[in-house]
Amino acid sequence: MASPVVRYSSYIAAGVLAVVTLSTFYMLQDYGPASAIRRFHQGVAKEDLSVVQGAIIQPVESPSVGRVVERVQSLIQMESPRVAGTERDLSRRSGPPQVRVVLVYRDIDGSPFPIVWVVEKPSRVWKINVDKTETIINDYLDIYRFGR
Numbered sequence: 001m002a003s004p005v006v007r008y009s010s011y012i013a014a015g016v017l018a019v020v021t022l023s024t025f026y027m028l029q030d031y032g033p034a035s036a037i038r039r040f041h042q043g044v045a046k047e048d049l050s051v052v053q054g055a056i057i058q059p060v061e062s063p064s065v066g067r068v069v070e071r072v073q074s075l076i077q078m079e080s081p082r083v084a085g086t087e088r089d090l091s092r093r094s095g096p097p098q099v100r101v102v103l104v105y106r107d108i109d110g111s112p113f114p115i116v117w118v119v120e121k122p123s124r125v126w127k128i129n130v131d132k133t134e135t136i137i138n139d140y141l142d143i144y145r146f147g148r
Contacts, residue, residue: 033099033119034083036126041081044072056128057120064134071137075105075113084114096120098129114140 036055043051052069053060075081081103088099098120107113118132 033101033121033126036119036128037101037103037117040128041072041076044069045076056130057122058130062130065130068130068134068137072115075107075115078108078110079106081105081115096122099126116140 040052040055043049043053043055049060052065056065058065084102084104087101088097098118101117101119103115103117105113105115116133116136118129118136119126120129121127
């Protein structure tokens with residue numbers, strides 16, 4: 001039979017491991033590229049520009065930010081988007097790491113409307129590059145409307 005000291009020390013070790021694991025997950029919950037997109041959508045839904053600014057690279061006053069915010073406001077009224085795919089930019093280039101995340105929304109008529117979000121890590125935190133994201137949206141709309 002195990003002594004009480006051995007029994008309690010295993011409980012203490014398990015408790016310490018649980019605290020370390022939970023605190024790690026808590027600290028990293030806003031770390032990845034998807035968290036930048038989530039924070040952006042939360043800021044748009046609450047109309048809180050300070051939250052939006054925390055999730056993007058460009059200044060919130062930028063015209064491209066205003067256009068993307070307006071587009072997302074109209075799309076999230078229809079239905080919550082779903083992630084369709086993620087692609088990490090593996091090219092050897094200078095500059096911050098970059099990930100593209102495809103979210104599928106529903107347009108006014110119920111048609112799927114994909115948006116490819118370009119998320120970069122210019123420092124320690126992932127942020128959306130709104131200018132690159134808007135360019136992709138515009139290219140998609142040109143192809144959709146005009147078949148180019």
